[in-house]
Amino acid sequence: MIALFNAQQSKEIDRRIIDEGEPGLKLMKRAAWHLFATVQSHYPHAQKLLVLCGTGNNGGDGLACAQFALLAGLDVSVFLSNENMHGDALSCLNELKALNADIRPLNDLEVFSQELGKTDLLIDALFGIGLNRPLNQASVQLIETVNTSPCPVISADLPSGLDADSGKHFGCAIKAEHTCTFLTRKVGLYTHLGPDFCGQIHYFDLHANLPQHISPVAYSHELNEWQPLIPTLSADNHKGRMGHVLLVGGHRNMMGAIQLSASACLHSGAGLTKIISDTQHLIPLTQQQPELMCYPPEALSEQLRQSDLLALGPGLGLDDWSGQLYQTCSQNNLPKVFDADALKWLAKTPVFNPQQILTPHPGEAAVLLDSDSRRIQQDRVGAIKAIQKKYGGVVILKGKGSLIYDGNRLELCPLGNPGMAVGGMGDVLTGVVAALWARGMTPFEAACTAVYIHAAAADECFKETGAAGLIPSLLPPKIGRLIG
Template sequence: MNEPMRALYDAEQVRELDRRAIAGGIGGYVLMQRAAHACWQAMQAQPQPRRVTVFCGPGNNGGDGYEIARLARAAGAQVSVHALGDPRPGSDAATAKQAWLDDGGRVAPENGASTDADWIVDALLGTGLGRAPQDAMQAAIESINAARERGGRVLAVDVPSGLDASSGYAPGACVRADVTVSFIGSKLGLWTGRGPEMAGQRVFDALGVPEEVYAGVAPRARLQSADALRQLARRPRDAHKNLSGHVLIVGGNLGMGGAALLAGRAALRSGAGLVSVATRREHATALTAAQPELMVHGIDRPEQLDPLLARATVTALGPGLGQDEWARALYARTIADDGALVVDADALNLLARFPRARPNWILTPHPGEAGRLLQTSSAQVQAQRLQTTAQIAERYGGVAVLKGAGSCVSGSPPQICPYGNAGMAVAGMGDTLTGIVAALWAQTGDPALAAQLGVLAHACAGDRAARDGERGLLPGDVIDALRATLDAR
């Protein structure tokens, strides 16, 4: 993945970059032709297209579509064009449409284009989504998706129509693409929320725009790179366990001891020198037998936590904690301690009930927990994932991680993780992430770096573990892949 692709911009920023490129001397129609060429190249990377259907909207995205149609026709493909609306007279899109007609192309009437094609090109909306698609636009999107179900491949021009380029939210019907080719600035919405699922393979082309166009336009976020894991220092030959930190896991209520065990195992496999677990007394023997490297303590009263908290470099509060009287007592005792803290699961739900802020913690909510922290719905969280992450960090302090497809990590700029897979959508993966983040904080002493590298390591280990398939992937498989992931150089 090239460096320009890692800088992520929202829709308005990309429009500004577009304006700057044109003001700098690159004609808008030239950019349109370059965009079409990039799309046609992506289509030719597959078996040679023989039948192509292009859906064109009235804006510049539609203009790209007409130019793609011209390239496909010139290459000998049978091309059908379906237009939803006419371009503005005198616009670059109008020039592209006229060029298509001058080449002998035809434009099918509304709902008249054949979708019996090898490739269906979505050039309807691009970054121009303002609301959920309706009427003819919704019908066109549904036609594109139906053609894909029948075996056609779908290429989305810049952004799948129906997907918000700035957030990754799809408020209604949305094109499900096999390939999305984006231009000039990599779109933030392709990498988080619904974006990773709807965009398919993501290809970026800067269209020859010079570097000075980007000066002064700060990206909204940056994509993480697996190479960042090399920031973890090699251990000296004379290292000892205390140099790698002591992680304390607080959790594992009745019936949920496995969550604390997963967090503890993940911390061990992520390099923590020592890992202790404070859990229900009923679980202590079983957890010790399951992982003898853990120092497991049965806790009946909150004050029993005090010596454990005093020894810990980082405490992870929440895996399997619950919200009963025992859980609330341990939560209050742990929160009262001023040590480094990673907060997850039911500890986040208790934090939402009893809000407070502090600078030295990492909060790792999923969308439901994030909604409770901000007193909003998980749907609203998903509609504004990056903004939600920033709001949590602003309201509660510390570093915030919003889990999910394209996990977001707060910061300047925030980071979005492009790795991970659907097999990781299973109980216990969050507990695993908590243990990883706590262990990396214990080793680096840097909460922001620990959150960034923890999210990255978790996702990359998940991808390594899923090489034999995603269905049936377990947290234990990810934990087993951590050592190779973190030691890769």
């Protein structure tokens, strides 16, 4: 398990550690040592180092790293955005000056660019957690120059330009091959654009005693921390104990959506997987998956009485047919998983219900909050909390760094890959969520376990097929194996 913090909490943790007697300069030197050790272990042949430093303590990390590199005999050039430094960063600057280091102002982009052309590795120490507003034109141009150069980058604490809280950038951000992050893992490294910019993340606690009473924004677990929570099977197991799931959707040309959910639900161990769909789909659905029990819309009320849990939305549609099914389902007291079009119906008449799991992607989250997906992505943590507050239950906000929130705990799943961005992938997740909840897990545990298993199955698949070959129908058997 790892804990993830935002910038304000990270600053507070820094401050507490220093207040308790650990000098800031010592922490800075340790951070710098880890930066330099990362240079040595990942770029052992780098001879010429360029260190890009801002005016804050992030720049201080860079200056202290430059000193270690210089003392180790590397050819080091430092570019300073501004000489206006203070505190520990100023001490590091003065120590470096005393070594007659090559320190230059960043006042000519052409000079910087030429130097970059001769460099083996760049250390990015321009901005860390102190970045708090959009970058000016000069910073944007500087970062774009770095990003268009073939020179590899190690970022100090976080890639400069990235927002430590949300994973958005403030105009642009440095694209690093490695990011060495200190004291706290910043949540923005793991969600939204963060993973695109950070490269490989290395965490260093700087041997400091982290204060325990600052609760993190989110936690992230390993897949194998969720798997043991899946109920085990007793020798005298029978299907009545494994949950009866009723899936509703698959209207008109969207039969595949409910088919994918149903296949995932079956492979996740549900005792009975039943479908309410268009009458014309009932035979093809059963022909393709004989384990399924498929019913026309007229059977809805009776099937609701005979089920443990309802999953509503994949391919449901937004016409009158869909509206009638939605009305009947929403008035029923069964625990419910809402996905896809069911979320759009829910947004029309919001109801607060603790016994539900909502699984929006950013576009659906925008509908639930009457917002737009760009705003959702810029503050995913804020968005999932707002959805949970408005609708209750457990919310899964899908996308890179999927979040799961129950009003108390926030989990971030770092697994998954861009090949998952294909129609039907979310329908598979719905089936897994429904099955695990129906099998007796708590809704939060079911949601988290389902998200991790779904993403891990997709990652396994990616290794075999690559991104283009990763299609949702390949996932259910892999999900079955991961569930065990």
